[in-house]
Amino acid sequence: MSRLSYIDNLEEWASSFHFKHPVKVRFSETDMFGHVNNTVLFTYFEETRVEYFKRMGFMQIWLHDTGGEIPVVADLQCDFLEQLYFDDEIDVHVKVARIGNSSVDLHYMGTKAGRVCFTGRGTIVQISKKTGKSVVWTEEMKRKMRVF
Amino acid sequence: MSRLSYIDNLEEWASSFHFKHPVKVRFSETDMFGHVNNTVLFTYFEETRVEYFKRMGFMQIWLHDTGGEIPVVADLQCDFLEQLYFDDEIDVHVKVARIGNSSVDLHYMGTKAGRVCFTGRGTIVQISKKTGKSVVWTEEMKRKMRVF
Amino acid sequence: MSRLSYIDNLEEWASSFHFKHPVKVRFSETDMFGHVNNTVLFTYFEETRVEYFKRMGFMQIWLHDTGGEIPVVADLQCDFLEQLYFDDEIDVHVKVARIGNSSVDLHYMGTKAGRVCFTGRGTIVQISKKTGKSVVWTEEMKRKMRVF
């Protein structure tokens, strides 16, 4: 499988993000090889995705006590373009790449001092907490995702 | 991008693993949605991969003080087929899918009570600690990976 | 504050544990100083405490959907007697030190190859999920904690 299969043109792709969230590497996120442990980037993905969904008003719906739906991760992938280190300041960018009936494909990009250091993508599905089955987006939700 | 693009035939693929490592979901690995947080599976991947590399004698080389090489993760992906919960007992399977000059493509499969609950893949590259450049496998290392 | 204030006589104290749970240090639990990150031991405490409470039948009550009570951590402390490293095999011991009305004081001890490498203690309180107020133990629960 070729890497970066979800990116046609890196420059074009990189310039298409309009939402970013800053993170700073914690000491506890390094490992004995001296760099950031690979599992940590998925935490950055989640933190950024959650901020993005908050901005769209989605988290508020999903976290509401009587809300019957939650978002679940269907798949995730990350390409590690360069090693990251303790105290690095990173901007994590996220965007909607494709909207499905009950799912959305998100793309991620990490930049350090303006240079791309990791990329990624993954599908989120809205499901019913009770049945575990997927639940279609409302038109309002689709509209918000398109606008963002 | 279609999911499970790295699997031609699931049954055939699932039966081709010969190494597994048991993990049990920790309470601290759950999140407020009541299931295992998505970032945790990559920790299971790493734990299993490390046991696999120990069995092949590779970790011993990489962790040796005077060793100049370390393995780094070039990319990772995971498909979450079902939600996992606190106290679940999971077998994480790993296998070599393709051997490159200085890299190896690993496939992962999680099973719970014999049922596949997640799959994944990712490339590991051997690099020089000093230069950060990739370092080709020795013939002995390639032989071991082929045998395993 | 003197260290180990919760231990009168280390030998006597160490011999009073009757429950232990094995853990093996994960690669992702190390940090760039080459040893296990300090925050990780509290994960081991929790994993062991949870196994202990499962043995007593308490987790089953707390995790039951209609159960109104959950255990929360009121305080925790850990004394790090020696550094731990990747792949170390550790036995984490736990015991009931004092039973309160709605709380229980637990003591912890980590041993590596029979040598004590960390000690700790902490209070768990049973509270109502709804009100957040403490809920007294049933006589049956107290009896089980005394027997264990």
Added chain:
Amino acid sequence: MSRLSYIDNLEEWASSFHFKHPVKVRFSETDMFGHVNNTVLFTYFEETRVEYFKRMGFMQIWLHDTGGEIPVVADLQCDFLEQLYFDDEIDVHVKVARIGNSSVDLHYMGTKAGRVCFTGRGTIVQISKKTGKSVVWTEEMKRKMRVF
């Protein structure tokens, strides 16, 4: 052992901090009980302590390649005064409570909207990476800790 044994007068103690670091609770830091998992606060302690040591110029010394010393945690304790939740914005305060020959006792306080939600303390010891033995502070380091 009485709780908060390291605090004589809470109001006086709370007003004696002069360094704080903001953290925001990540989704992945919650657990299935719906609140922040107890182990996470020690990560906040570390993140804040590291920022504090950076401000004093200590991290720069310890992280320098040729530096022979590193700080290790000798003990840690935390009192959880109230439950924390996803998205909570917390200020973590830290201060030097006592300076030893090669160690320093730090106190921690977490506040949410100005209200104290957790407190803690712990000793850090400077050791030699090579021998593992404690290494006394230089006069310059002691001076900086006193001033801060």
